[in-house]
Structure formats: structure tokens, C-alpha cells
Amino acid sequence: MIEDNETIDEFLARHTDDVAEAVRKAAAQEIMPRWRRLAEHEVDQKSGPHDLVTDADRKAEQYLTEVLGALLPGSVVVGEEAVHANPATYEAVRGPDPVWIVDPVDGTRQFVHGDAGFCTLVALARHGTLLASWTYAPVTDRLATAIRGRGAHLDGERLWAGPPQPGRELSVATSHPDFTTDEQKRSLLGLRTPGVAPRPCGSAGLEYLAVARGELDATAFSWEAAWDHAAGLLLVEEAGGTHLTRTGEPFRITGGNELPFTAARDAATAHRVVGLLAGEEAGEET
Known part of the structure; x- marks a missing residue:
């Protein structure tokens, strides 16, 4: 034991x-x-x-x-x-x-x-x-x-994700619309702004791997199932990235998170994505 x-x-x-x-x-x-x-x-x-x-x-x-x-x-x-x-x-x-x-x-x-x-x-x-x-x-x-x-x-x-190249569009993989509530859809619309290029996600695990490799800047997911996120969240963390919910707290695999949440290559990108999901001014990093 x-x-x-x-x-x-x-x-x-x-x-x-x-x-x-x-x-x-x-x-x-x-x-x-x-x-x-x-x-x-x-x-x-x-x-x-x-x-x-x-x-x-x-x-x-x-x-x-x-x-x-x-x-x-x-x-x-x-x-x-x-x-x-x-x-x-x-x-x-x-x-x-x-x-x-x-x-x-x-x-x-x-x-x-x-x-x-x-x-x-x-x-x-x-x-x-x-x-x-x-x-x-x-x-x-x-x-x-x-x-x-x-x-x-x-x-x-x-693996080391590193920050995105300054001045280029952020690539963000987002939840499939079939798995989001109306409120979450409205939140995800915040990513439809100049300087951000959202797209529907594929396999969550492979999207997290892409973030850890620096090939994808961030995710924006709206469901909590631990089996989809646990492996990738640690992979991103250990590659130098981070994850945040809309309240600015790290995602908890035990649940009770404010959704959608993001996993990103670096803290600045994570805060920017969270700000957009929360409806803050586009393009501002915190």
C-alpha cells in the first residue's frame, strides 16, 4: 500500500x-x-x-x-x-x-x-x-x-514550449460546439478577435502535446472530464506552460472549475486567453 x-x-x-x-x-x-x-x-x-x-x-x-x-x-x-x-x-x-x-x-x-x-x-x-x-x-x-x-x-x-513569437496571431484550439453550453459559446466568441486564430479541437491529448511542443499557442476547453485533461495538463506544465480557468486559478482535476479554461505555452498567453474568454479588451495581456 x-x-x-x-x-x-x-x-x-x-x-x-x-x-x-x-x-x-x-x-x-x-x-x-x-x-x-x-x-x-x-x-x-x-x-x-x-x-x-x-x-x-x-x-x-x-x-x-x-x-x-x-x-x-x-x-x-x-x-x-x-x-x-x-x-x-x-x-x-x-x-x-x-x-x-x-x-x-x-x-x-x-x-x-x-x-x-x-x-x-x-x-x-x-x-x-x-x-x-x-x-x-x-x-x-x-x-x-x-x-x-x-x-x-x-x-x-x-520539451519546452516557450512563448509565442511576438506580433503573430495566437493559434487556439477550442471546444467542439456540441460540448458547450450557450454561456460557454458566448465566452468562446471572445476569441474571435484580431490577433487570435481559433479553430475546433481534435483529440485533447494531442492538442496538449502541440502546446507542449510550441506548435499550438493555447487551448480553450469547456468540459472537465479528468481523463481528457490530466495527462496533457501536466505535460504542458512540465514543458514550461501553464493553465488557468476564467477566475484566474489553475484548473483542478477534482472539478468545480469556472469554464472555459485554457492551457497555454506561457503565463502571458494564458492570461490573454482568459481575459478574452471573460470578455475583457482584446489583445491586452495581463
């Missing part, structure tokens, strides 16, 4: 590569054999036509639940598909035990359509604090990792 964060640090020093191997195996065994080969009976809708689940999601999550739980005795797993089946299991994100937060196929719509823009996300947290994350893009076989206080890496190379 894990007793304290020092013990978890020791676990990560020994087993970071084991987690990466588990993520790769889940993709190799359960996801990639079904990519572009899905039968009609292997795809279901959850809340609507844009909220899909496949046999790849379910089986990859089952595999990761078994392996990750065995790797870290005393931990619990919060997976997207398990929470859909039993929403009460989400409470473990707020509990005292180490928790694995798993999105087996982030970007299921892209996966179903045969596109390459999907990934597998795993994060480890305790007491609401993100400790480690793994973002794996199976089609390109690229793995990004982040360990709190030890940096972010992509295939072993250190």
Missing part, C-alpha cells in the same frame, strides 16, 4: 518505463488491430452521435486497468468507459488513494473515421495533484511523458 508521495516518487523512478510499455501494449493489442477495421457492431453511441465508444476503447481500458493496478498496489483506476458504466467510480479522483486516470482512445471520433489523430492517455495523481503522465500516439509511435518536477519529454527529447 502506498503511504506517501515519497514512496510514489520511488515507484516512478522504478516503473515509469513499465507504464509506458503497458500503454504501448494496450495500443498494439487492442487498438491498432481495430483501426480502419471496425465492424458496425463494434461502435456504439453514448450521449449522442458525436460521443462514440468502440470495442477498442473498452478492451484497451480493461487491459490498462489490470496492468496499472497490479503495478501500483493500493492504487485505483478511473477510466472513461468505467465511469460511463458507473459514474460513482469518478469519486476516486477526489479520494486519498493514488489514482490512474485513463482515456484508452482519446479522439474516438477520429479513430472511428480512420484518421490518425487519436492517442492513449494515462496520468497518475494523488490528492488532486498530478504526478506523472503518458501520452501515446499509436499511429506515429510517439510517446510523450511528464514527471512532476522532472520535465516533459517526447521520445526521450526534452
